[in-house]
Amino acid sequence: MSPVYQQISFDGGSTWSNRLMVNAGANHWVYTNQVPDNAPSATVWFQNTAGDVVDSNNGNNWSTAIRDCDAPVGPSAVVTVPESPNSCDPITIRYYPNEGVLQTATNIKIHIGRNGWADVIDPDPGMTKVGYYWEYTYVTPTNTWQVDMVFNNGAGVWDNNNKNDWHIPVINCGTSTPPATVSINPPSPTGCDPIVITYNPSGRELVGVSQVYIHIGRTVNGVRWRDVILPNPAMTQSGANWTYTYHPVPGTEEISMVFNDGGAIWDNNDDNDWHFAVDGCEELPTGLVITNPAADIAVANGVSSYDMSGVGDGVIGHIVWSNALTGVSGIFPAAASWTVSGIALGVGGNDISVRGTNVMMGGTATNAIDNASDAAYSGGWNNGNNGGTGFGGWVLYNDANAGRFIGAHGWGMWSHEGGNLSEAIRPFSSPLGTGQTFSVRMKNGWLWESGGSVGVALRNSGGATLWEFFFNGGDFYYSRSGGTTDVDWTDAGVDLAFTLTATNAYNLSVTPVGGSERLYSGAVTGEIAQFRAWSYNNGTSDGQNANRDYFVNNLKITSPTPSGADDFSDSVIITRAGDPWTTDSNSDGIPDGWYLRYGFNPYGDSIANIDSDNDGVLNGEEYVADTNPVNEHSMYPNRIEEWTPGDAVLLIQVGPPTTNSRLYDVWVTTNLLNPVWTPRNLNVPGALNGGALWLSVTNQGEGGYYRSGVRLP
Structure with missing residues (x-):
């Protein structure tokens, strides 16, 4: 056809x-x-x-x-339309099983949520097969900043992108923003309260790991990474996040942190670490210190006694207190935390002091310290690394068939036969002083019997060896400068503590891990200024070289602190205000109590000649009349409201208002042009209920003009 x-x-x-x-x-x-x-x-x-x-x-x-020419190849993949979502519009998700675990699936479902696996759709929606891919359209809710997804066949087979899941960023869909990689709660810590740390590994080195650990330390006196918690604590998984609660130790100024998987994978914020300031987590006071009140204070006159408290760290015997103002004193047993209740306060400055004796026991101060788990080595053990505090940076060397690494047991070294050497040198900040102790743990494995050697040494600043401790292949015991020891070979580790007892003498403590301590002594000449560790010629072609790895760790320099006894004291001034009704701080004739009653400042300028409520009466006059200076309706009228004449007695009404804290009288004059007012000295207290008052004036002598008035008692 x-x-x-x-x-x-x-x-x-x-x-x-x-x-x-x-x-x-x-x-x-x-x-x-x-x-x-x-x-x-x-x-x-x-x-x-x-x-x-x-x-x-x-x-x-x-x-x-049809497989599109630009479709993804290789492992399973996800493509979205649009490629970079830029609104809350629906997103078409295309899943390509390719050579992944779901490549032969006849039914594929999508497990989908948003913003770190919130609002997961349940049950998992089915996808539609379109040629080589499977498709689903997601309706994007407002305030979405990320869409999260994995895929399954509905029968237990899942594709989760090798535990990384798939996360599609979304922008301009509401006001929500992605969470910070690391956040803390409270955001601005104050005091030594617990701090909850949240780590979100999305898009970072640790995404998909089965366990996240936190490497955390603190800043003390401006020095970071002090008191690192070892081993690193495991964090708790919460959805897409990991959390850990840190309890700041008093004296913490800042916390620093990085994260790891317990192995070689670290997230250190691109070598910047994460640091968060902590405010107000002060060092606990030591010795004898008054903590309440922590500083001089002023109290009202009504406070006649005070409960004082403090700390007496190391104080023995008794603590004596005294009040210089009142002359009262007391004594109580010394305690780490103490309280003296009901100390009587006089009016004025109560200078209260406490005295006691603080016995200081001899102790140990740490001058330098470092450990291979310090964050400085999160990127490996490299020249110039300087973790911990108090040491100089590492100086490292290795031949072609030798090397170094960070391992579970510390700083690791290896070397092969043929004279290959790996060595590490750590300068001291200052030469080892008399009484100071240098400590280190060394852990060796097998030793090649044909020339293998591992050990540690102390050297002067020029690199000359002054003392060493080592094990040579073929030996039965460890050796030291001056001879061998009775310590058998062990692969559990050996703790060494070298103490300079004089400028030319030392003591050595050797303690195999799990074994008993041995003590040695000897002579040493020269200033000790460097530490050296080495692995030499310690490997063959027998395939067992990992068993010959050599480690050192836990470097420390310590010195003793002196003992003795010191007398300590502390004092505080508690100023008790006087009786405000008998005190006139600004000397204007009005007591402080009246100022305080009506909300004025008795310690500032006088307000006697001010009319605060604009009622035509000055504040000083309102004080005399005992009326309210901030209420325009409260004032003494200062006139005769009513009178009743009689043959023998004249009745005159004064007020209202009147008050029983003031005295009321009438004044008389015979000449209003040039008046000379003469009181009748009745001095009658006002009414208890503040009402009007009737004054009786005897009708005797010549007539005159009368007025009423009020005065202070």
């Missing part, structure tokens, strides 16, 4: 294109199709010109999946 037409669809049969095919002879018809971009499949059937003769594979058509 001729000609033959092709009917083809690239979208699963939604649209069809009719194409005239080319006769290639031998009953073959050919047509080259241009495949649209991202077409998932091609479906085809054939017909003649009229369409009355059709070949459709018995109604099934012919179909083939």
Whole structure:
């Protein structure tokens, strides 16, 4: 039949294109199709010109999946449309099983959530197979900054991107933002309260690990990474985050942290670490210190006694207290925490002191310390590394067939036969002094019996060896400068403590891990200024060289602290205000109590000549009348409200208001042009209820003009 037409669809049969095919002879018809971009499949059937003769594979058509030329290859992959979501619009997710665990799955579901696996859709939605990939459209909720997903076949087989999951960033979808990699709660720690640390490994080195550990220390007196917690604590997983609660020790100024998987994978914030300031976590006072009140204070007159407390760290016997103002004193047993209740306060400055004796026991001070777990070695053991405190930076050397590393037992070294050497030198900040002790742990494995050697040495600043401790292959015991020891070979480790007892003498403590201590002594000449460790010629081709690795760790320099006894004292002044009703701080004739009653400052300028409530009466006059200076309706009228004449007695009404804390009188004059007012000295207290008062004036002598008034008692 001729000609033959092709009917083809690239979208699963939604649209069809009719194409005239080319006769290639031998009953073959050919047509080259241009495949649209991202077409998932091609479906085809054939017909003649009229369409009355059709070949459709018995109604099934012919179909083939199309793998787009820019589709991902290799392991399973995820592609989104749009590629970089930039709004809350729906996101089309295309999952390519490729050569992954779901490559043969006939049913694929998507396990999907957002913002660190919040709002997970349950149950897992099914995906639609489209050619080589599976597709699902996610309706993006507002305030989404990340879409999280993994895939499964509904029967227990999961593809979680090698434990990394898939996380698609979303921007401009609401106001929510991604969480910080590291955050703390409270955000600005104050005091020594616990701090919850949250680590989000999304997009970082530790994403997908089964356990995260925190390497954490603190800053004391400006020195970071003090008191690192070893071994590193395991964090607790909470969704996509890991948390740990840190309890700051008094004296903590800052906390520093990095994270690891318990092995070689570390997240140290691109060598910047993470640091958070801690405010107000003060060192606990030592000796004899008054902590309440912590400083001089002033109290009101009504406070007639005070409960004083403090610490008496190391104080023995008794503590004596005294109040210089009142002359009262007392004694109580010394205690680390003490309280003296009910110390009587006089009016004025109560200078209260405590005295006691602090006995200082001899102890040990740490002058230098370092450990291979310090954050300084998170990137390996390299020249110039200087972890811990008090030492100089490492100086490292190794031959071609020797090397160094950080291992579970500390700083590690290895060397092969043929005279290869690996050595590490650590300068001291200052030469070892008399009484100081240098400590180190060395841990060796096998020793090659044909020339292998490992050990430690102390040297002068020029590099000359002054003392050493070592084990040579073929020996039975460890050796030291001056001879051998009775310490057998062990691969458990040996703790060494070298104490300089004089400028030219030393004591040596050797304690095998799990064994008993041995003590040695000897002579040494020169200033000790460096530590050296080495592994030499200690390997063969027998495949057992890992068993010959050599480690050193726990470097420390300590010195004794003196003992003795010191007398300690502390004092504080508690100023008790006087009776405010008998005290006139600004000498204006108005007592402090009246100022305080109405909210004025008795220690500032006088307000006697000010009318605070604009009622026409000055504050000083309101004080005399015992009226309210901040209430315009409260004032003494200073006039006769009513009077009743009589043959022998004249009754005059004064007030209201009146008060029983003031005295009321009438004054008389016979001349209003040049008045001379003469009191009748009645001096009658006001009414208890603040009401009006009637004053009786004897009608004797010549007549006159009268007025009322009020005065202080």
